[in-house]
Amino acid sequence: MTTRNRDIVIIEDDDVLRKAYSTLINEEEGYRVINTYPSCEDALLNISNDRPHVILLDFELPGMNGIDAIPLIKKKLPRCYILMLTVYEFENQIFDALSKGASGYLTKKSSFAKIIESIKEVMEGGAPMSTNVARLVIKSFQKNQHSPLSKRETQILEMISQGKSRFQIANELFIDWETVKSHITNVYIKLNVNSKSDAIRAAREGKLI
16 A cells, blocks of 8 residues: 555535544545535535545435445446445345445444544455444344345344334334334234244244344
């Protein structure tokens, strides 16, 4: 690795976070934030001119979300590394982001030192992830690959096992309460159970979650 600056672009709609990341990165020797954007739409208008080495990309943004923007960014900048930096740790979103071209997935709980370390790591060919995200990825490979449950049903059952209510699940997954209820009904039918506790027990015994 040469000593030239690692050029960074930040796409984050929270003004405070965007400015904080920018200030901290610019204070780090060898790192330079060349532009910041509050939305993917704004970034896509000019990012080809920025030519960053690494993009820190939020998931939940006004308009186009970060994951949907990944293929569009990669089309313009195929050699650019994209690090997702988000509050979300849902398995389907993690794999969706990675399959579309993200090079790493960090949560906003990550320390600034971890973010800087991850920028360096991704430019050296690594795939940095927060500890909890890495744990989810490993867990997914340990699951029964012949599960009768769909990805969404599995996700909802995992959230139920974490003690989340149907309304909380609906809010976090951006779906309506009736859809959550329908998925839970399907889980009960597929696992041949009649209660939440029985569904969780059956799923854990079968390594479905």
